[in-house]
Amino acid sequence: MQHELQPAVSAGSSRRVAVVGGGFAGIATAHYLAASASVDQPTVLHLYDIAGLGSGGSGAAGGLLHPFSPKGKLLWKGQEAFEAALELIAAAEHASNESKPASDPFVWRQDILRPAADASQAAGFEVLRTGPVGTSASVQAINAEQAHELLPGLTPSALPSHPAGGNESAVALLIGGGLVLHPERYLRHLWQSCERVLTQLQNGSEASLRLQQVQSLAELEQQHGPYDAIVVAAGAAAGMLPEVGDALPVRLSQGYGLELVPPRPDPDLNQPQADSAAPGHLSAASQHPELSQPSLTSADTPRHPWNSPIVDYTAALHSTQFPEGAPSLVGSTYIGVQGGQQISVGAIKQFGFSAEQALQECGRQVTDAGEVAQAEALLRPRAEGLWDPASSWRVARVRSGVRALPQKTADGAIPLTGKLPSSGNMHNWWIVGGLGARGLVYHAWLGKLIAHAALEGTEDGLPDQLLRWKASMPKAHKRVKQ
Numbered sequence: 001m002q003h004e005l006q007p008a009v010s011a012g013s014s015r016r017v018a019v020v021g022g023g024f025a026g027i028a029t030a031h032y033l034a035a036s037a038s039v040d041q042p043t044v045l046h047l048y049d050i051a052g053l054g055s056g057g058s059g060a061a062g063g064l065l066h067p068f069s070p071k072g073k074l075l076w077k078g079q080e081a082f083e084a085a086l087e088l089i090a091a092a093e094h095a096s097n098e099s100k101p102a103s104d105p106f107v108w109r110q111d112i113l114r115p116a117a118d119a120s121q122a123a124g125f126e127v128l129r130t131g132p133v134g135t136s137a138s139v140q141a142i143n144a145e146q147a148h149e150l151l152p153g154l155t156p157s158a159l160p161s162h163p164a165g166g167n168e169s170a171v172a173l174l175i176g177g178g179l180v181l182h183p184e185r186y187l188r189h190l191w192q193s194c195e196r197v198l199t200q201l202q203n204g205s206e207a208s209l210r211l212q213q214v215q216s217l218a219e220l221e222q223q224h225g226p227y228d229a230i231v232v233a234a235g236a237a238a239g240m241l242p243e244v245g246d247a248l249p250v251r252l253s254q255g256y257g258l259e260l261v262p263p264r265p266d267p268d269l270n271q272p273q274a275d276s277a278a279p280g281h282l283s284a285a286s287q288h289p290e291l292s293q294p295s296l297t298s299a300d301t302p303r304h305p306w307n308s309p310i311v312d313y314t315a316a317l318h319s320t321q322f323p324e325g326a327p328s329l330v331g332s333t334y335i336g337v338q339g340g341q342q343i344s345v346g347a348i349k350q351f352g353f354s355a356e357q358a359l360q361e362c363g364r365q366v367t368d369a370g371e372v373a374q375a376e377a378l379l380r381p382r383a384e385g386l387w388d389p390a391s392s393w394r395v396a397r398v399r400s401g402v403r404a405l406p407q408k409t410a411d412g413a414i415p416l417t418g419k420l421p422s423s424g425n426m427h428n429w430w431i432v433g434g435l436g437a438r439g440l441v442y443h444a445w446l447g448k449l450i451a452h453a454a455l456e457g458t459e460d461g462l463p464d465q466l467l468r469w470k471a472s473m474p475k476a477h478k479r480v481k482q
């Protein structure tokens with residue numbers, strides 16, 4: 001692993017750094033802080049989270065990863081961010097491969113299908129300039145026949161019914177090089193990577209997870225001693241810190257996600273059977289995520305059989321496995337395929353949440369029968385509207401989390417980073433937030449940027465777009481230097 005970040009404190013002295021928040025941005029930042037350590041400079045890294053790794057919005061994420069906007073265009077800094085994410089995933093895979101006993105898979109490499117929401121979006125796909133993006137991803141427009149060949153069971157209503165150019169017109173985008181992650185497993189292995197990087201230095205360096213609520217940054221340093229840098233990556237709960245408050249222009253949105261597993265086969269009829277348990281009953285799959293199959297590599301994934309016979313539609317209606325090699329689906333509703341035996345479905349957005357409510361959601365398990373039934377009633381029809389066999393798949397788990405959504409700008413929904421104005425000249429406090437629905441895309445790239453900025457004590461390396469949230473503050477706070 002490359003140690004690219006250069007420490008700001010003097011060589012030979014021990015560096016103490018802290019990250020508040022154990023989600024995508026927090027653990028990515030921790031990764032790059034750990035990567036900056038050297039044999040000559042021990043690093044003590046503390047990760048604070050009230051309920052553990054992935055306990056907030058990150059753990060409830062659908063896990064679909066690609067660098068494109070709903071229009072099929074590359075996101076702002078999309079290529080850099082996507083490639084940085086792939087690097088962190090590789091680090092987590094390395095840590096997973098070294099785990100004893102062997103770990104459950106957490107990443108599945110597969111294409112992603114984005115059906116057009118309406119004829120207008122389909123028309124945009126038709127004229128989209130498609131092709132590869134770097135060496136990692138690609139996007140191409142496809143017609144209805146191609147879409148149905150890729151995913152047996154794709155409902156006809158999932159695609160615009162009367163495209164302007166007829167049957168050969170584009171009605172969906174096929175995103176090549178996409179991935180689906182199991183967020184909690186990914187974060188766990190990425191944190192293991194952080195721990196091992198520091199432990200292997202054998203100079204007193206260490207990374208430790210501390211399960212506690214941070215009431216304030218000032219109080220944290222009073223209790224545990226001063227830190228050379230603190231990075232707040234607490235997502236929707238960041239506003240609970242008095243040093244953050246309402247400084248970030250974000251909207252908080254709570255969302256549900258379902259994890260579905262195939263129907264139980266009927267031993268008498270030799271046919272799949274939907275779960276007949278009362279609403280709210282969670283199957284054993286919720287406690288045994290090993291139901292997921294090993295990940296498919298690019299070489300293993302079947303390519304696009306444009307000229308192959310169309311699979312019998314009715315045969316797919318009661319599928320006991322997601323079609324091998326078929327793409328995940330993304331749009332206003334997503335279906336993330338975690339192996340053939342589990343899919344993740346989401347998400348419903350409910351606005352008006354507070355930072356305090358977001359904190360209360362952290363680590364909360366959705367087990368109340370009424371709430372489970374409500375989430376299923378909201379999401380299952382959406383899943384069935386995309387892929388018909390979802391109607392018979394059983395609910396293994398319901399996830400809930402709150403996200404912090406940034407304001408939309410000319411460049412899109414851009415996350416927020418920078419030195420906290422409350423730091424003054426006495427503290428080295430930083431924040432990364434507002435990742436919204438694009439936490440997986442941006443987390444690695446942002447983690448690298450904010451770790452470097454915090455260690456150097458300057459915002460000079462941060463793009464101006466990430467600092468726009470400071471525009472309404474006094475000029476002295478817009479770009480902080482030390």
